[in-house]
Every structure is written in structure tokens, then in C-alpha cells.
């Protein structure tokens with residue numbers, strides 16, 4: 001499959017993704033028994049993963065989609081990022097951030113710091129994919145789906161220049 005100038009081949013099938021989601025959901029159902037967590041899927045990439053994962057969550061829970069906005073700060077540090085879309089109080093709540101992929105973990109660090117400042121009771125992460133830099137840096141992802149290397153992936157919510165989010169499977173860029 002070709003998107004723009006890049007060639008992609010199938011990497012993880014729709015069936016493998018669904019199997020992984022069933023096991024991630026049962027871990028969460030087990031670990032959060034007796035609690036009512038708030039799932040925070042981070043748009044845009046996690047919309048498909050969140051929709052499938054939440055169908056398998058059987059404990060009571062809330063869901064609130066958030067987005068990262070970038071804006072130019074006044075200081076020389078450049079871009080600051082902040083969470084937008086939070087429409088309910090997260091004070092004293094058990095939060096589960098839903099991510100499509102964690103690469104360097106920088107995005108996640110920012111989100112977690114902001115959530116901690118809101119007086120949440122706990123903050124954990126479920127991510128469908130985790131790249132090598134995140135593992136090397138010891139970024140805390142409590143529920144990680146597939147551990148991958150540094151390949152660029154697309155499909156199942158993930159995009160390449162805005163394209164390719166609509167596929168039910170994951171593709172990998174052909175590099176040679």
C-alpha cells in the first residue's frame with residue numbers, strides 16, 4: 001500500500017489487535033475491581049483503540065476524550081503543551097490515560113504532570129504500542145500492548161501526515 005511517497009506493508013493484523021485488546025481489558029478489569037476509573041483517551045490517534053478497548057471493560061467507568069494543544073509560550077523554551085477537553089473534575093479520581101503509541105514518552109510526561117497537579121488519586125497508562133525509546137527510558141506504561149522497535153507505523157488510528165487512520169490493521173513503513 002502506498003501513502004504519499006511511502007510504501008507500507010501489513011505489520012499487525014486486525015485479529016492480533018483484537019486479541020491483544022481482550023487481554024489488556026481483562027487486566028484492567030481485574031486491577032480496577034471495586035473502583036470506577038476515568039479513561040482519558042488522547043485524540044486523535046487513540047480513537048479506534050479506545051472504542052474497542054472500552055467495549056471490553058466491564059467495571060463501572062467514565063470516559064472523557066482529551067487532546068493536546070500546542071501553543072507558543074512567552075519564554076524562549078518554545079512550545080508549551082496543555083491538555084484540552086477536560087470537562088469534569090478529576091480530583092480524587094483513578095485515571096487511565098489511553099494512548100495509541102508511546103515513542104519518547106515526552107507527550108505522556110506532560111500529560112501525567114498536568115493530571116498530577118489536578119489532585120488525581122492515581123494515574124496509569126494503557127497504550128496499544130510502545131516503541132523502543134520508551135522502554136529504554138523506563139517510561140511508565142502499566143498496560144502495554146505491543147512492544148515494537150523504531151519502525152514507523154500507521155493504521156488503526158495512527159496517521160502519516162494525516163492519512164491512514166481508517167484501517168483496521170497496523171502497517172509498517174518499508175525502509176529499503
Ligand code: IMP
Pocket residue numbers: 045099100101102103104105106107108151152153154158159160
Ligand atoms: P512521544 O511524545 O515521542 O511519545 O510521541 C507520541 C506521539 O507521536 C503519538 O501519540 C503519535 O501521535 C506520534 N507517533 C509516534 N510514533 C508514531 C508512529 O510510528 N506512527 C504514527 N504516529 C507516531
